[in-house]
Amino acid sequence: MKSSLAGPQFLERAAVPIFTNTMHQSDECRRIVARLTDFLEATLDAPAHQEVSAHLAQCTACSRTLHELRLTISLLGRLPKHKR
Ligand SMILES: [Zn+2]
Numbered sequence: 001m002k003s004s005l006a007g008p009q010f011l012e013r014a015a016v017p018i019f020t021n022t023m024h025q026s027d028e029c030r031r032i033v034a035r036l037t038d039f040l041e042a043t044l045d046a047p048a049h050q051e052v053s054a055h056l057a058q059c060t061a062c063s064r065t066l067h068e069l070r071l072t073i074s075l076l077g078r079l080p081k082h083k084r
Pocket residue numbers: 028029032055059060061062
């Protein structure tokens with residue numbers, strides 16, 4: 001494992017279970033939310049990407065989560081990098 005508090009990636013991964021626990025009850029939503037980070041990074045394969053995208057189109061909770069996750073990531077991206 002890389003140094004655990006090294007940067008935004010740690011926080012991105014950490015954010016997913018937080019969103020999962022607070023807003024989503026259905027198994028499908030949990031599955032989608034678990035993939036949102038990969039969705040944003042465009043690392044999903046085409047069928048998975050399409051599945052997430054289709055779910056987001058019909059699920060307000062998940063699309064809100066995507067929005068918040070994107071916002072969080074863009075904020076993190078703007079943080080000055082400090083050396084430890
Ligand atoms: Zn959903």
